[in-house]
Amino acid sequence: MRRSAFVVIAAAIGATQGSGPPVRFGVGRPATDAEIAAWNISVRPDGKGLPAGSGTARQGAVVYASRCAVCHGATGREGPADRLVDPEPRVGFRFGRDPTLVRTIGNYWPYATTLYDYINRAMPLNAPGSLAPDEIYSLTAYLLWRNELIADTTRVDARSLPRVVMPARDHFVMDDRRGGAEVR
Amino acid sequence: MDSVRISRRRLVSAAAGAVGVAVLRRTGFTQVEVPPDPTKVPGHPLSELGQRSPFEQPRRVVGGGYQGASLTPLQDLYGVITPADLHYERHHAGVPSIDPHRYKLLIHGMVDRPTVFDLEALRRFPAVSRLHFLECSGNGGPAYRNLKPDVSPQLIDGLTSTSEWTGVPLARLFREVGVRPGAKWFLAEGEDAAVMARSIPMSKAWDDALIAYGQNGEPLRPEQGYPARLLVPGWEGSTNVKWIRRIEVADQPFMTREETSKYTDPLPNGTARQFSFTMDAKSIITFPAFPETLPDHGWWEIRGLAWSGRGRVTRVEVSTDAGKSWRPAELEGPVLPKCHTRFRFLWRWDGAETVLMSRATDETGYVQPTLAALRKVRGLGTAYHYNNIRAWSVRRDGRVLFGLEE
Numbered sequence: 274m275r276r277s278a279f280v281v282i283a284a285a286i287g288a289t290q291g292s293g294p295p296v297r298f299g300v301g302r303p304a305t306d307a308e309i310a311a312w313n314i315s316v317r318p319d320g321k322g323l324p325a326g327s328g329t330a331r332q333g334a335v336v337y338a339s340r341c342a343v344c345h346g347a348t349g350r351e352g353p354a355d356r357l358v359d360p361e362p363r364v365g366f367r368f369g370r371d372p373t374l375v376r377t378i379g380n381y382w383p384y385a386t387t388l389y390d391y392i393n394r395a396m397p398l399n400a401p402g403s404l405a406p407d408e409i410y411s412l413t414a415y416l417l418w419r420n421e422l423i424a425d426t427t428r429v430d431a432r433s434l435p436r437v438v439m440p441a442r443d444h445f446v447m448d449d450r451r452g453g454a455e456v457r
Numbered sequence: 458m459d460s461v462r463i464s465r466r467r468l469v470s471a472a473a474g475a476v477g478v479a480v481l482r483r484t485g486f487t488q489v490e491v492p493p494d495p496t497k498v499p500g501h502p503l504s505e506l507g508q509r510s511p512f513e514q515p516r517r518v519v520g521g522g523y524q525g526a527s528l529t530p531l532q533d534l535y536g537v538i539t540p541a542d543l544h545y546e547r548h549h550a551g552v553p554s555i556d557p558h559r560y561k562l563l564i565h566g567m568v569d570r571p572t573v574f575d576l577e578a579l580r581r582f583p584a585v586s587r588l589h590f591l592e593c594s595g596n597g598g599p600a601y602r603n604l605k606p607d608v609s610p611q612l613i614d615g616l617t618s619t620s621e622w623t624g625v626p627l628a629r630l631f632r633e634v635g636v637r638p639g640a641k642w643f644l645a646e647g648e649d650a651a652v653m654a655r656s657i658p659m660s661k662a663w664d665d666a667l668i669a670y671g672q673n674g675e676p677l678r679p680e681q682g683y684p685a686r687l688l689v690p691g692w693e694g695s696t697n698v699k700w701i702r703r704i705e706v707a708d709q710p711f712m713t714r715e716e717t718s719k720y721t722d723p724l725p726n727g728t729a730r731q732f733s734f735t736m737d738a739k740s741i742i743t744f745p746a747f748p749e750t751l752p753d754h755g756w757w758e759i760r761g762l763a764w765s766g767r768g769r770v771t772r773v774e775v776s777t778d779a780g781k782s783w784r785p786a787e788l789e790g791p792v793l794p795k796c797h798t799r800f801r802f803l804w805r806w807d808g809a810e811t812v813l814m815s816r817a818t819d820e821t822g823y824v825q826p827t828l829a830a831l832r833k834v835r836g837l838g839t840a841y842h843y844n845n846i847r848a849w850s851v852r853r854d855g856r857v858l859f860g861l862e863e
Contacts, residue, residue: 366729
């Protein structure tokens, strides 16, 4: 039913265009709600896209040890993959002046929601997409706790995660190059 | 038969000079039979798929595994088109295998008609073909910090390539699905194991973004996004999402990891620049360059590439005296916007030590800055957008080493 309505509309618009190219070609088919739901995994800073479920840092410690520590180190500071944990420096945002500073979740990531989005999309590297929402919330909580941003008992879910304020947030600016001859 | 590897140039001349017997030559990878006189024996028969001359063995330099990058051998190429099998790579979780018959692109979010396009549907729309460069925003790091003399153009700037891309303008697809008022951004998401995702302003779609399915006359290579990718001309490589499967139209950016934790530029003023999409003007001399040695003084053609993500390159100047004086190089036409442009400059080397440099200007009036000028505004904490002037030191013995501009 949905499909036939789509085709009729497309045909009607095409017919009004005369000899020029149409605004719409009537190519493609309507996406089903199930198709959209299956692929729509994006999570925004306002929390849109976060699924049901929850977790705490204490729960996350278990998941971290079994799924993450092999690449990111026992406490998230060791590597060899990206170092995830270090709350320092909390002030000054000196990354542009001191290239030795390591950018971590605690000192550089501007949005807590990005943690859920990224773990869900791409981690762990050897089995992406294998973690359940409760595990991802727990890992998110664990990494926020390790970076001294929440307590280890804080329950992280779709309501609480967008409210976690990241120290780096106000330091991020949209591209402020202005074009023309200026080197900026 | 030589058992040592020798340079290609010497190999060709040795083969040409051989008389009387077939010569087996070992290139880097294969043995090649060379008759003493190719006019006296029939050549190879026809074939279904051409191959490079076995004497030519250009290769990408690979760093990393699933998450690394491979660099285009800029010094081995002519003109501006990068052969597809030498196009640079930068992947975040390897190259996915995608069945084109099962491929689909979903467009949803703030649209009137959430729609699925399969590959046939994408190809059915009126197509465009355009030449554009792609460049990883981290390209050029070896020209910005920890400078070393023994690096080739490939190792300095090999994370850029140019192809002719064929596809459908994204604006066409957006008109097809009907974008709702208030839409400002869209998320472009790939079908790789990183489900790579970047937020892109809608204005880029209305300007010149493509969903590309063709590269240099054939379907995209898997390493470049087969069967379809986003192409946002002139913008940093990671925004040109490969293997694109989903576009979500929204009123705000999504703040993915690749536009927050990564691909942002912390600056000396205590900010981090985000969504720094445009690749500013850049050029590099690809000949003479390390590891070449000039065998003699006299006339040489300095050759290189220039490009700008802002539009056309309007001028390339070359200095053969360490930056004391600059003279315009010849630009090989047609000079296309957001595309590699080949430049050439005739130079008579007197045999003395000197430094060669190139400096690009684009149609916005932007002039490729010196290393000092760029470091002054960007600092040393940045990891992207290294477009400062590159310099090559020519030694008295003809060796060419990557050198400081000052």
